Amino acid sequence: MSQMKVDEVLCINSSILIVYYTPEKCWQFRIISRTGGIFGEQKIYYSAAAALQTGLEWVREEA
Secondary structure (H helix, E strand, O other), X not given: OOOOEEEEEEEEOOEEXXXXXXXXXXXXXXXXXOOOOEEEOOOOEOOHHHHHHHHHHHHHHHO
């Protein structure tokens, strides 16, 4: 079973941004859009701040 740690859950422009950590993929982010789509990428981020920053940029582009 995989261990996951959720670091941030933010609601921005009717979208939800989640920043989380798993031992296999380090820090990641996912965005749940206002229409229910889930977005992100399989890129590895080495800090929660880096994943958060990229996720915020994605949310701004979606708006």
